Amino acid sequence: MLGRIRGWQRRHWRDRSKAERVELQTLGTWYFTAWFFSFAWLALPLVGGLDRRPGPLLVGGLLMLTAALQCAEANRLTRPVLDHYLRRAELPPRALYPAAGLLALGLALALVLAVVGGADPVTTRLCMGAAMLPFGMLYGLVVPIRRFLRHSALFAVVLMAAFGWAEPDAAGIFMVGLLTAFATCFSLFACRCSAWNLAVLWEADRAGEVEARLAVAEERLRFGRDLHDVMGRNLAVIALKSELAVQLARRGRPEAVEQMIEVQRIAQDSQREVRAVVRGYREADLGVELAGAQGVLRAAGIACEVSGEAGGLPAEVQSALGWVVRETTTNVLRHGDAGRCAVALRTEEGRVVLTVENDGAGPSTTGNGDGSGLTGLRERLRGVDGTLEAGFVGTGLFRVVAEVPLSGKAAVREGAS
Structure with a gap:
């Protein structure tokens, strides 16, 4: 199954089914989304709000490099994670470890930026949100929804405590919780709901194939029944009359010729009836x-x-x-x-x-x-x-x-x- 799905990735757009097109569009959207949030929430705020001292510049550069690595890793894992969600292939247990490590590094750098005062509070919070989204989009498809929500709530508490320690400001702490909630909801509604729609679409596509095969099988059965109805009785009569003709011929009775003439007539009638049945199937109204x-x-x-x-x-x-x-x-x-x-x-x-x-x-x-x-x-x-x-x-x-x-x-x- 997976090999067949892989194969259609190399085909032209017009040669794909509707389900394949929707899946390709969804994957493209997810690829773009990871880079978009990293650009809008991290790169742009850092360019305008980063302190020009050497320390903050170094941390900001590492943040941008980490964000780029996060997006590249998210793009690499998007297809395997979707295949896992659609039950096409199993995802290795440690497949998300590199993405989780990059997430931890990105959050740590954002926290360091907040501790050294290298950027305004809004910029550091946006950098934190940009670090969470690429991993959340993957993790939301791997684990059940309830577990994802529990882990997100625990993660929000830890982040609020860490950034509250770095910058004890109520508005800043609230913003951390708000961004974590946004990343959680986005991962569920934008990614998991799209994946669920894909699963329904593929199931409908498979159901259509099954329905077509059943229709063909039903037509074959109907054709078999028609041939049986046409030929069954005639073949039985031919067999009986042929046997009777053999017995009469062995006894030297002239009636054997009449029986064989009757067999010939029934065989000719059967040929005409079979042609009529086949013609009914071959002709289109x-x-x-x-x-x-x-x-x-x-x-x-x-x-x-x-x-x-x-x-x-x-x-x-x-x-x-x-x-x-x-x-x-x-x-x-x-x-x-x-x-x-x-x-x-x-x-x-x-x-x-x-x-x-x-x-x-x-x-x-x-x-x-x-x-x-x-x-x-x-x-x-x-x-x-x-x-x-x-x-x-x-x-x-x-x-x-x-x-x-x-x-x-x-x-x-x-x-x-």
Whole structure:
């Protein structure tokens, strides 16, 4: 499972599923957040509020270096911690030790800065908050929420006592507690809630895959039942009549020929019935496919407009165009990033024209290109003298146009039947 997740990190954005895109966006946000708070709460306040004496400058420089190392370590551990939360992989017990050591160093340097009076109280408190956030974002995903809250409360008491000893000021002590509470809440609501949403999204994605596999299995069972219903009785009759014919032939009775003629007739009937069953599975009803495409695309969050009626068209034309609708809908769902899809069916000048257009195509969207799926559709359409054109008609706009003449092979076969 983990190997499959790792693999999609190297793929193009448009080739990813929605769950993969959301996860990648979430990781990017977490990476940026660690650096943002270190810059806004530590680097900027130190530049403006640090005393220019050698001692405070040295402590401030070490603080900035420690903050950079904290952010780099947090970025390195973000993916393993998320995999641990999503139960893809186990996190080694000591994986957070380096991050915890950098946290302790950052807080110690902020405390030293407060003791030597190297910066104003607000700056030292912000440096303390900036040191807590990178570690809190990781720790909040590793331990249960109650334990995280207990540890945060204990941590707040220790920090308030330490900074209260360094600078005995009620407002400063309160600010330490407030910043600790903010770091705790941010780690829970911004990070853990996002991770929980990801877990729900991946579970829904897996449920969709399971549902699709179950639908295929159910269809196979239905197909098996239909074949059994068609062939079971006929094969039983063929077996009985063949056995009877053998017995009659051994006795030299002329009725054996009649029995074998009957076996031949039943076998021919069985062939026709099997062809009818298979044809029912292979042929696509255009009206059903149009309604199904609209329902599936809307369920996927893609606005879909369908215009035109399939009634009155020859059965083979409906089947061929139904496969076009099915294949293009699959391509929109699988390969594109569409927000809108339009399907239009019209009859003009003795031909039927089906147009499928979506706005989610890109240069790397190979599924919307001239692949084996479209090649198969062209072969189906050639069977009814039809044609298929597919290509880009604008930036990110992909159009498939299928045309079938009403006076072609399909109409001739329809009239003959």
